[in-house]
Structures are given as structure tokens and as C-alpha cells.
Amino acid sequence: xxxEEILQGLYDQTLVGNxxxxxxxxxxxxxxxxxxxxxxxxxxIPSLEEVGARFERGDFFVPEMLIAGRAMAxxxxxxxxLLAETGVATLGTFVMGTVKGDVHDIGKNLVNIMLEGAGFxxxxxxxxxxPEKFIEAIRTYKPDIVGFSAFLTTTMPMFKANINxxxxxxxxxxxxxMVGGAPVTQEYADAVGADGYAADASAAVKKxxxxxxxxxxxxxx
Amino acid sequence: xxxxxxxxxxxxxxxxDQPFCVIGERLNPTGRRIFQDQLRAGDLSRIELDVAEQVAxxxxxxxxxxxxxxxxxxxxxxxxxxxxxxxxxxxxxIDSSVVEALDAGLAAYEGKALVNSVTAEDDRLAAxxxxxxxxxxxVVALPNDEEEIPEDPARRLELARKIVDVATGRxxxxxxxxxxxxxAMPVGADTSLVTKTLETISMIRDExxxxxxxxxxxxxxxxxxxxxxxxxxxxxxMHAGLTSAIMDARTPQIVDAVKAADLLLGNDEWGANWISxxxxxxAG
Numbered sequence: 001x002x003x004e005e006i007l008q009g010l011y012d013q014t015l016v017g018n019x020x021x022x023x024x025x026x027x028x029x030x031x032x033x034x035x036x037x038x039x040x041x042x043x044x045i046p047s048l049e050e051v052g053a054r055f056e057r058g059d060f061f062v063p064e065m066l067i068a069g070r071a072m073a074x075x076x077x078x079x080x081x082l083l084a085e086t087g088v089a090t091l092g093t094f095v096m097g098t099v100k101g102d103v104h105d106i107g108k109n110l111v112n113i114m115l116e117g118a119g120f121x122x123x124x125x126x127x128x129x130x131p132e133k134f135i136e137a138i139r140t141y142k143p144d145i146v147g148f149s150a151f152l153t154t155t156m157p158m159f160k161a162n163i164n165x166x167x168x169x170x171x172x173x174x175x176x177x178m179v180g181g182a183p184v185t186q187e188y189a190d191a192v193g194a195d196g197y198a199a200d201a202s203a204a205v206k207k208x209x210x211x212x213x214x215x216x217x218x219x220x221x
Numbered sequence: 222x223x224x225x226x227x228x229x230x231x232x233x234x235x236x237x238d239q240p241f242c243v244i245g246e247r248l249n250p251t252g253r254r255i256f257q258d259q260l261r262a263g264d265l266s267r268i269e270l271d272v273a274e275q276v277a278x279x280x281x282x283x284x285x286x287x288x289x290x291x292x293x294x295x296x297x298x299x300x301x302x303x304x305x306x307x308x309x310x311x312x313x314x315i316d317s318s319v320v321e322a323l324d325a326g327l328a329a330y331e332g333k334a335l336v337n338s339v340t341a342e343d344d345r346l347a348a349x350x351x352x353x354x355x356x357x358x359x360v361v362a363l364p365n366d367e368e369e370i371p372e373d374p375a376r377r378l379e380l381a382r383k384i385v386d387v388a389t390g391r392x393x394x395x396x397x398x399x400x401x402x403x404x405a406m407p408v409g410a411d412t413s414l415v416t417k418t419l420e421t422i423s424m425i426r427d428e429x430x431x432x433x434x435x436x437x438x439x440x441x442x443x444x445x446x447x448x449x450x451x452x453x454x455x456x457x458x459m460h461a462g463l464t465s466a467i468m469d470a471r472t473p474q475i476v477d478a479v480k481a482a483d484l485l486l487g488n489d490e491w492g493a494n495w496i497s498x499x500x501x502x503x504a505g
Contacts, residue, residue, distance in 0.1 A: 061444055061445055062407065062409035062410060062443025063409045063410075063412075063443070063444075066409075066410065103365065103369070103370045106407060106410050106443065128367075128368075152288070152318060153251075153288035153289070153290055153319075154317075154318040154319055156290060182251060182252055183251055183252075183288065183289075183290055185257075185290055187291065188291060191291065
């Protein structure tokens with residue numbers, strides 16, 4: 001296979017969520033001497049972007065998004081140590097979790113997939129994540145962004161509780177806070193003092209990139 | 222076992238030998254941005270249309286949820302309960318996870334309501350069951366606790382049993398006023414989830430014998446052609462022992478599947494309901 005064929009194959013097989021084929025093609029690419037970042041940026045990420053675009057248009061459905069994400073994750077697991085060696089920086093580290101009292105995770109998982117697909121390193125803490133667990137994870141992983149997900153109007157107040165806990169732990173200035181979930185609005189995100197809100201997975205990626213960019217600009221000035 | 226709910230002038234009986242209780246899900250702002258904006262602006266006009274559509278579609282009860290971020294849910298829910306009771310005599314399911322809102326909704330309600338919902342978490346049981354007892358209501362109970370929504374049907378049964386034990390033993394709420402929600406999960410997230418729900422339903426029927434309801438639309442979340450999935454799921458769940466669902470009552474394909482299953486499962490004597498539904502449509 002030529003490098004072009006490998007890239008095309010990776011793109012096509014990620015799109016249809018064929019995890020074994022994606023891993024095989026990733027290995028084939030590496031064996032052929034292709035750079036890990038080429039496989040990532042010229043095939044995997046564009047493919048997942050297309051998956052996200054189709055999902056937003058209503059042409060793709062939840063299972064298709066999940067299997068594409070899983071196929072990508074398998075390749076990333078193989079590539080991540082190599083990318084670290086070659087010094088290719090991730091877009092940023094993102095700690096994500098559904099807040100305490102809330103067990104909904106589909107929306108959060110879709111956002112994770114899109115973030116990974118865009119080049120973020122995502123650490124998913126799962127559901128029912130207490131403020132203490134968020135604090136601990138922020139100390140351990142030193143993420144650029146922390147994301148709080150809530151699906152219920154009754155668990156949304158945990159955003160504020162989490163942010164208060166960040167302030168108390170002296171971490172609020174070190175991490176960008178994003179919030180989201182079905183009942184959440186921009187107005188609510190502003191009211192609890194979050195840095196960012198997005199209505200869907202694609203918008204979340206865009207917002208995360210914008211916030212990272214803004215922070216870099218602010219750090220430089 | 223029969224769960225009896227009432228408005229001021231109408232009684233509905235939920236039970237395994239009764240026609241399946243269709244609870245309309247539509248009076249709920251979650252995921253409805255325009256409706257949310259209207260409610261924020263104090264505009265309740267949409268509710269009349271939602272009630273009318275669900276009544277026309279064949280709803281036997283209506284679920285009322287008024288959870289809008291940054292709004293006083295207790296105040297809104299009590300006003301909407303009064304408003305809806307002025308529009309229809311169907312009994313209502315008072316739906317909130319805010320205890321104060323449930324209290325206000327129940328205070329405003331005329332009749333015997335169904336409260337939605339309590340879980341197996343100790344603090345939720347302690348907060349909500351006294352309300353249920355005080356207002357003489359029935360209650361929907363979800364078998365999840367502080368730790369998890371269990372996937373394993375045996376674990377769900379165990380938590381359902383805990384709720385029934387606490388409600389009957391500690392609060393004196395009769396078992397027939399407890400309606401367990403066996404937890405409907407999206408088949409799009411994992412294709413083994415619905416069989417687990419079906420298994421949970423038959424275990425609860427066999428072991429506890431209580432009535433059950435669930436949010437049927439969850440099953441088709443994220444999938445195309447949702448109506449067909451709802452229409453396939455509900456008859457299977459009914460056969461397993463489900464006696465009610467909070468569901469889309471506006472879509473004939475889904476409601477027809479439920480009415481057909483009522484007839485086929487022996488809960489529509491001589492097909493009287495089925496035939497009168499046909500005649501009503503012929504006349505319309």
C-alpha cells in the first residue's frame with residue numbers, strides 16, 4: 001500500500017467505525033515509516049471531523065458516532081506514546097465528568113469523542129463525579145480545561161458547587177471551566193461563572209479551541 | 222395489584238389486567254428551547270395545545286414537568302397543575318426532582334396524583350416518601366442509588382425491593398401505590414440495554430408484583446425512525462409485565478401498537494376499545 005492508500009483507508013475505515021481495520025492500517029503506516037502525526041492529522045482527525053459534521057446534520061446516528069470514536073481511540077492508544085516521543089503536542093488536556101447526582105453519560109461521551117478527534121487529550125472521570133474527585137483529578141493531570149456535564153435541572157447547581165470547590169482549593173485560575181448538558185443554557189453558564197458553554201459536541205470543540213487560544217493570548221500579554 | 226389515581230372527576234386504574242396506562246410525556250420543557258423561553262416569559266399558551274394533542278392521541282394520564290433552569294420550579298409547577306386540571310380531567314403525574322416543587326405541585330392538585338419520582342437513595346426516600354404519604358399519592362420509584370444505575374436486572378430488582386420495603390414498612394405507603402420504573406435505556410448506546418430492561422420487568426412482575434412505568438422514548442434516543450422503535454418496544458415490554466409508560470401519546474403509530482397489544486394480550490375484552498378507536502377514526 002502507498003502512503004496515500006493508507007491515509008485514504010484510515011479515513012474511510014474510521015468513518016465507518018471499523019476498529020480492527022483502523023488499527024491494522026495504523027500499524028501498516030508506522031511499519032512503512034509514516035510519521036504518527038501524519039496518520040493523526042491527515043486521516044484520523046479529518047475523518048472524525050466528518051463524522052461529527054454528519055451527526056450534526058442528522059445523517060449519522062449515535063451508534064455510528066460511538067463506533068467511529070472507538071475506532072479512533074484504538075489508533076490513538078497506539079499513536080499516543082509515539083506522538084509524545086516525537087514531541088507533538090496535543091491541543092490540550094481536558095478533564096471531563098458528569099456531576100455528582102447525575103448518571104447521564106451519552107452526551108458527555110459524544111463530546112469526548114469529538115474532543116479526542118480534534119486532538120485534545122481527554123481524561124474521562126465518568127458519572128457522579130464529586131467536587132473532591134474533580135479537584136483531585138485537576139491536581140493529578142493539570143488539565144487546561146475541566147468540563148462539567150449535567151442532564152438534569154436539579155444537578156446543574158453542582159456546576160456552582162464545583163466552581164466554589166475550585167476557588168477554595170486555589171485552582172480556579174489554573175483551569176478553564178466549561179459546562180454543558182441538555183438543560184444548560186449560555187445564561188445559566190454565565191450565572192454560575194463558567195468560562196464556556198456549548199450546545200452540542202461540535203460547538204464544544206470549537207469553544208474549547210477558542211478558550212485555549214484566548215488563554216494563550218492572555219498569557220502572552 | 223391495582224394502582225388507582227384520580228382527578229376530581231375521573232379515576233384511572235393501572236394494573237396487569239387493565240388496558241395499558243398511556244401517560245403523555247409532552248408537558249416537559251427539557252430539550253424544548255422555544256417552550257422554555259415561553260415559560261421564562263410567563264407565557265403558558267403552549268400548554269393548551271400540548272394537552273389537547275395528547276388527549277386526542279389517547280393519553281390516559283399526563284406527566285407534568287416544569288424544570289426550567291433559573292426559574293422557581295415550585296411556583297411554576299403549582300400554577301401549571303391548576304391550569305392543566307382546568308383543561309382536562311385526566312389524572313396527572315407530578316414530575317420533578319426538586320422536593321419543594323413536588324410539594325407545591327401536590328398541594329395544588331385535586332385528586333390522587335402519581336409522583337415522579339423517588340430513587341433508592343436514602344436521602345431521596347426520606348425526603349419524598351413522607352410527601353407521598355401526606356398527600357395520599359402514588360409514587361414512581363427508580364431502582365438506582367448513590368453509586369450507580371445498575372445494568373444488572375437482579376441488582377435493579379434488589380433496589381426496587383428496598384424501595385418497596387422502606388415505603389411500606391417505614392412510611393405505611395401501600396405496595397399498590399408504588400410504581401417501579403425498570404429503567405429504559407437507549408438502544409443506540411448499547412444494543413444489550415433493552416433486553417436488560419425487559420428482563421428487569423419480568424423479574425419485578427414475578428418477584429414483587431407491583432405496577433411499572435418507564436420513559437419509553439429513552440429507548441429510541443439518538444436513532445432514526447424513532448416511532449417504529451417505540452411501537453416495537455412497548456408491546457414487548459407489555460408482554461414482559463409493564464403496565465404503564467410515560468410516552469409519546471401524540472403519535473398514532475406508537476399508541477396504536479399499545480392498543481393492539483392490549484387486545485392481543487387479553488386486556489381489551491371483545492376488542493371493544495380497539496373497535497371504538499377504529500370507529501372514532503372512521504367518523505373523524
